[in-house]
Amino acid sequence: MQTAAEGLRLSGKKIGLVPTMGYLHEGHLSLVDEVKKRSDVVVMSVYVNPTQFAQGEDLDKYPRDLSRDEKNAAERGVNYLFVPSDREMYPEEHLSFIELNKVSHILEGEFRPTHFKGVATVVAKLLNIVKPAVALFGQKDAQQAFIIRKMVRDLNFDVEIVVAPIVREEDGLALSSRNVYLSQYQRKQANVLYRSLKLAESNLSKGETSLEKVRSAMVRLISSESEGKIDYVSFVEPATFCKIEEAGSLAEILALLAVRFGQTRLIDNMLLKVRQRTQ
Ligand code: PAF
Numbered sequence: 001m002q003t004a005a006e007g008l009r010l011s012g013k014k015i016g017l018v019p020t021m022g023y024l025h026e027g028h029l030s031l032v033d034e035v036k037k038r039s040d041v042v043v044m045s046v047y048v049n050p051t052q053f054a055q056g057e058d059l060d061k062y063p064r065d066l067s068r069d070e071k072n073a074a075e076r077g078v079n080y081l082f083v084p085s086d087r088e089m090y091p092e093e094h095l096s097f098i099e100l101n102k103v104s105h106i107l108e109g110e111f112r113p114t115h116f117k118g119v120a121t122v123v124a125k126l127l128n129i130v131k132p133a134v135a136l137f138g139q140k141d142a143q144q145a146f147i148i149r150k151m152v153r154d155l156n157f158d159v160e161i162v163v164a165p166i167v168r169e170e171d172g173l174a175l176s177s178r179n180v181y182l183s184q185y186q187r188k189q190a191n192v193l194y195r196s197l198k199l200a201e202s203n204l205s206k207g208e209t210s211l212e213k214v215r216s217a218m219v220r221l222i223s224s225e226s227e228g229k230i231d232y233v234s235f236v237e238p239a240t241f242c243k244i245e246e247a248g249s250l251a252e253i254l255a256l257l258a259v260r261f262g263q264t265r266l267i268d269n270m271l272l273k274v275r276q277r278t279q
Contacts, residue, residue: 001082005043005130013040017132019123022046023063024072027167027175031136032076034164038134044073045082045126047089051097052118058263063180082130089125097121100147100154103241107256108143108267111231119144120151127157134160138167140174142256142269146241166268168194174268186261189226193259196221196233197270200255207275209247211235214255222259231258231265238271247274 008015016039018031028044035042046069053059066083073081097117103109104116127135137145145163152161167175172194173187182190196218203214215233222228235244238254247253256269 001043001080001084002129004080005132008041009131014134015039015130015132016042017126017130017135018042018044018078019126019135019137020044020046021048021062021177022069023065023177023180024069025167025175025177027138027140029072029076030167031138031164032073032078034162035134035136036077038160038162039132041080042078043080043082043130043132044078045084045130046073047082047084047122047126049089049118049122050086051090051121052115054112054114057112058178058181063177082126089122098124098151098155100150103143103147103150106241106243107232107234107236108258111258111265116144116147120147123148124151124155124157127152127159132159134162136162136164139163139269140166140176141267142254143241172198174266176266178264178266181264182261186227186264189228190261190266192222192226192228193257193266193268195225196257197255197268197272201270201272204247204253204272204274207277209274211245211247211253218255218257222257226259226261228259228261228266231260233257250274251276 016035098120
């Protein structure tokens, strides 16, 4: 991959990279559409990265279907599918990891303490292998996208990071490879994440500024209309990813949540406008 990418760069091609863990759905393929607008050659990586899964998480049962991925990626316009092995990515003597302070340890990081260390490390490796001009990530993993942007800036990677909007099912459920774990019953209830975000949007647009009140309304909705167990419902300032409790003078806030349906953990988020008070 490194040699192929170097050849492409030398012949003047602008490379776009879409890193994935495979089991492609429309969310991934929409990233291909976006990257095609910004590059000459599209590289997609398919790699279920073991270092971002903790002991007891779903690494072994994470859904995989490489032949379907190959077909879908090619049909959508991916030029190179990079499918490295664990041995190639993490040879026995691999000792180096990238860890971001603060932002890696809140929200998802509280529930998955080693997750973002694995994500940052593998993304850094993929960027170094492919050296793309542009790389695409989904807003569905908002904290991941923030961390990657921050890492790229902090460590001077020469790449443009683009974050593409969440793709949703008709009922609002955000597309995720993990949705296949849901039973029919859980699947029906799972759009409560989206509905709770829309409720927050509506409350903020009516002038509510107490995020504690917005959170309580979301929690009530989730608890009364589903059997989902909430890990967190939180609000951050989009530019800094710092947690906030008051909408205050911010024009927009990012609401994020994680809810478990049985063994399946779903995350979602939405950028919400705050109604500005006129004097
Ligand atoms: O979002 C994902 O699928 C993964 O976290 C990523 C960015 C491909 C790194 O393994």
